[in-house]
Amino acid sequence: MDMTLTSTPPDSQATTPLDQPDALTALFANRVEKTYPNGTHALDEVRLRIQQGEFVSLLGPSGCGKSTLLRMFAGLDTPSAGRILWWGSEKMDGADGKQSLSMVFQEPTLMPWARVRANTRLPLDLRGTPRAEADARVTEALQMVGLDKFADSWPRELSGGMQMRVSLARALVTHPSLLLLDEPFGALDEFTRNKLDSDVRNLWAQQAMTVAFVTHSIYEAVFLSTRVVVMAARPGRVIADVAIDGPEVRDEEWRVSAPFLAYCRQLSELLTAAAQGRV
Numbered sequence: 674m675d676m677t678l679t680s681t682p683p684d685s686q687a688t689t690p691l692d693q694p695d696a697l698t699a700l701f702a703n704r705v706e707k708t709y710p711n712g713t714h715a716l717d718e719v720r721l722r723i724q725q726g727e728f729v730s731l732l733g734p735s736g737c738g739k740s741t742l743l744r745m746f747a748g749l750d751t752p753s754a755g756r757i758l759w760w761g762s763e764k765m766d767g768a769d770g771k772q773s774l775s776m777v778f779q780e781p782t783l784m785p786w787a788r789v790r791a792n793t794r795l796p797l798d799l800r801g802t803p804r805a806e807a808d809a810r811v812t813e814a815l816q817m818v819g820l821d822k823f824a825d826s827w828p829r830e831l832s833g834g835m836q837m838r839v840s841l842a843r844a845l846v847t848h849p850s851l852l853l854l855d856e857p858f859g860a861l862d863e864f865t866r867n868k869l870d871s872d873v874r875n876l877w878a879q880q881a882m883t884v885a886f887v888t889h890s891i892y893e894a895v896f897l898s899t900r901v902v903v904m905a906a907r908p909g910r911v912i913a914d915v916a917i918d919g920p921e922v923r924d925e926e927w928r929v930s931a932p933f934l935a936y937c938r939q940l941s942e943l944l945t946a947a948a949q950g951r952v
């Protein structure tokens with residue numbers, strides 16, 4: 674297999690070279706480097722373009738810098754060199770100031786002393802959103818994740834999967850144009866993870882969001898994504914970019930289909946090569 678091969682990108686990407694943003698670019702990393710103060714060289718000239726409406730998964734060996742890159746996309750860290758553009762702007766709310774992003778972390782990070790409703794409302798409280806509007810948004814977000822009946826529960830009364838749903842609702846409550854998820858379901862059992870993957874995919878389709886999703890799981894990446902970006906072992910860089918030409922509605926049938934398994938095999942070979950430093 675040619676490890677440098679990049680499969681045909683989605684239509685929106687075909688018109689402009691991949692190393693340049695265009696009017697449809699939501700997120701653009703241009704030769705992004707990261708070296709931590711202790712000298713760890715985490716990322717090496719990462720170039721990545723994510724178009725509006727894409728669902729892009731970042732896949733790579735442990736320690737290749739996926740979380741580092743996502744944290745920089747969320748503005749929680751800065752590149753040592755290179756730059757990131759959000760909707761063509763150096764500002765995270767985009768060139769028109771109307772865009773927004775939310776991040777979901779590996780842990781639910783809920784406030785144990787606050788009920789589900791208050792946990793979900795937190796980003797709106799921080800923005801000073803009027804209470805009536807905030808409460809309506811919270812109800813809507815909890816409905817989206819199927820937890821509207823648990824608004825008055827405490828986090829400790831919920832399962833791990835339900836806590837991650839609250840974390841997801843808290844991210845959705847601001848109606849983000851870009852949702853960043855850092856291996857959100859890695860700690861959950863496979864059944865719950867599959868269910869949440871389906872829900873995230875449906876939410877992405879309904880909400881017209883752009884999603885960047887970090888995962889270790891080839892199956893999860895192929896199930897969810899319109900495109901999977903494979904990163905090489907540290908220092909991380911993009912070694913392959915695979916468009917997933919799957920059905921619009923992804924269900925259990927997709928998980929066992931021949932194309933699904935073919936994508937998994939292709940990505941497995943790329944990941945093995947990346948982990949062994951062959952690319």
Ligand SMILES: Nc1ncnc2c1ncn2[C@@H]1O[C@H](COP(=O)(O)OP(=O)(O)OP(=O)(O)O)[C@@H](O)[C@H]1O
Pocket residue numbers: 709710711713714715733734735736737738739740741742889907
């Ligand atoms: N704050 C930090 N200071 C120093 N080194 C760091 C810091 N954060 C991460 N690193 C190092 O940078 C490299 C990339 O880490 P990162 O967490 O981004 O990788 P990852 O691909 O997300 O890993 P995993 O898949 O295991 O979660 C690793 O070698 C890690 O030890």
